[in-house]
Amino acid sequence: MVSFPAPGIWPFAFVAIALSLVSLIGRRPGGALLVGSGFGLAFYVPHVSWAESFLGDNELAWVPWIALAGVEALFMGLGAILISLAYRWVRRIVRAPLWRMGVTAAVIAGLWTMREIVMGSWPFGGFPWGRVGMGQAESPLAQLASWIGVDGLTFVVVFAVALAVEAARLIATGRRQRRWWTLAAPALVLVVAALVPQFPTHVVGSMRIAAVQGNGPTAYLDERGRYDVLNAQLQASEAVLDSGADLIAWPEGGVGLDPRGDDKAALVLSALSRATGAPTLLNAAADVGDDTYNMSMLWTEEGATQTHSKRHPVPFGEYVPARSVFEKIVPSLIGMIGREYTPGTDSPTMTAGDATIGLAICFDVLYDSLVHESINDGAGVLVFQTNNADFRGSAENLQQLEFARMRAIETGRAVVNVSTVGTSEVIAADGSTVEQIAADTSGAIVRDVEVREGTTPAVWGAAWIRGILLLGPFAALVVFGVLAVRFRRSLEA
Template sequence: MSDTFSPPAARAPLPLWLAAPAAAGAGVLMALAFPSTAIWPLIFVALPLLLSALRGRRVGGALLVGLAYGLLFFGLQVSFTARYLGPVPWIALTVVEGVLTAVALIPITLAYRWLPRVWPRSRAVALPFVVAGLWTLHELFLGNWPYGGFPWARLGMSQAEGPFAPVASWIGVSGLTFLMVALVALTIELARMRGRRRPALLIAPVMTLVVLAVTPLFPTAPSGEMRIAAVQGNGSTGYFDEREPYGVITAQTAATRTIGDAPVDLLVWPEGGVDYDPFQDEATARRLTRLVSRFDAPLLANTATERGDDIFNTSFLWTQDGEAGQLHDKRHPVPFGEYVPDRDFYYALAPELIGLIGREYTPGSNPPLVRVDGVGVGLAICFDVIYDEVIREGVMHGAEVLVFQTNNADFRGTDENLQQLAFARMRAIETGRSVVNVSTVGTSQIIRPDGSTVAGLDADEAGALLEDVELRSGLTAGVVLGPWIQLGMLVAAALLVAAGVLSRRRR
């Protein structure tokens, strides 16, 4: 059946020649909703543009529209990847994510075409919620595939400074994304159906807005304080920085000494804050032991470690005994940054770039948690902060505070550090935990459980943050229900596809 003779629910509100530019504009606006610009209300302009552009399309048209959106959005969102290696990694990541986005948005177009035919009364409420569920599934798809996925740009994460963030503490980041898209999709349907004729149709969008706007933070229980010093050494930690032997640990030590004689419960250094493996290099081990003895406090540090034939990105708790009995290895090494999947294939395509990546980091399997005097400290190393299961595992194992160690030196002068900092804020809200986000070169912050900032250090600034950080216990509903909500969306999507296929066959 052609679009001309399709029922009204399936007609495209925009011709294809206008839909593709509208989707491209939506991609630009969506990127501006995320840090560093962080104009979060633009999401509610970008989403209607994109959904209107997708509506009524056949698969080919939906693919074109989704590609226009995905390429512009990710091209702007991940432009920081071109900082040192030039345009090739940036273009490659943009194209991969853009194409996957285009493919993953096709089910939304099919839902707009099929569901009103299968269930004519679905347009008012059911169809918008199906669209919201399919959007959330597209984010989960990008966040898990390929090579572990790249869950960098989820709509819920845009609310770090927005009013809807507390909802994540009840239903997780994916649940927050779902409600935001549902609000937009419901409003679109209300406008299309001229809802003023049927005032009852106002109930669903109004109730969704009320839930988003007035939901308080899920309560967690205060369980004490820990005096934490987060140290940003601003050393030469970039991949292509010129380094002197022990230059990084020297910079970190100098910044740590600015604390003076103040009492400390835990020293925290960022990812890559130690040049050499202290389990292999005695000089590094001695330096660390002298430091923790000087402050009479353990040090949570990070470096590359070797065990057998494997190399890990490892965070470790160093004590006055000159030992690190507690380790956590990064769960998701970065593809084409910390290892090369299918190296022979990609080396044949870009030997000079692939040849720069000499190490092959192994994914860790140990829990993202260390204990300091009985207090659980949940961990996430750099980009692991964007993976739900890492954060959830730490909290489920008893973390009362979260520490995120990162090294942003390869992205100096870009907004990558601010994007990552927004994710840290959302994790504080989602889990009901204080967060210590510490970087080698910035931006470092200590964040309250409500997402507000206690103290911070700007990029390219050496120094130390010393604060009495609030500890919290108890699990938020967002932590407990988050994975079940995602599973429910997967099951619902499968049932929807099956119902659509059966209906088409019957017709």
């Protein structure tokens, strides 16, 4: 957990993975389930502690936090069973010590990555928060994400750790294989990985973007008047009126109402576009027929000319799956979640001037396929809109910012991450910070942001990379399991 913000000390990820793997060696399935789940709790309980603040001072506010951490811990435990079986079965079949060292590390790393992929996809769309690769944005290995994606980066990190564990076990046997390069192997993997440069993308222009953080009352339980959120954003936007911006970027929930159904808000927003000479990218809950969307709009003097709706509404936050079931379990909590957002289906891109902008609304930044889709649809720069007000005072905003940083590296695109209450930041294509607005302050950033073209291998090869890392480790485990059973039967015969 320490490897993620805050404090964000990335080398601790290697320590945690090593401890987890060592604890599973020699375990039977039941023991692996318990130990793996314990490791999951030790990680997720502090890592997602910000979930407790979503319901404010409610005496049951701890329920979503512990429920989320508990479910993720259970998945960790189930995946740990597979890892413990791999340790047993590979050792039975691969007899040559050095070959066994490499094969074991590869299968273990694959199973760990497979577990992350499953946890990030299911149930209810998954929860891809806390992936090993996402926590390496500040490490010298981060640029690998532009070649093999976040999943591939997870594999490399776990492979190096698993290789070190196997090397230590091999040396502990006192056999001839106790050579210096046995321990040097994992170090060599990391050195080679660190030397791989980021895949190059090409600058084809720039656009001036003004990111505005209003610091208004945007939390779900905040008390506010009808126009309080809008006024906070407008006040902070006064600093960009003469900025010559090509785009004004407002955060998720930065209007507080749907301006398409409020004449006063519509007039004010059109006046802002007229005064700045630029469209405003804003976001609001928007009704379309019987459906409600978390919708971003490109607002000009003529109104909303382009829209994109959030693809992955947050379960138990923006909608309640199987509401009738969960209402019977915790009716008071489920009753507080009155909104039911419908998933969007439109392209996560908009056009401003000559540039195509890729979008991700809040937690959508976690989903590889959506970000990759925007690049495939021609995005030259990425703008991520978020509302962190429900989690004020926690590390949630910094964790999400870390994910935005990794997206910049993975796609080779500059990122503008704009929040209602912070932290808002302009991030260069190499993941470095260009400028930042601190949390709990109002302000604006005006920057000339690079527009780039070129598709990284991580993006164009994403389906293949994920398919191999999802199916390959499971297939390898099945093969080793079958061979191990046959080997045991041959000994018994």
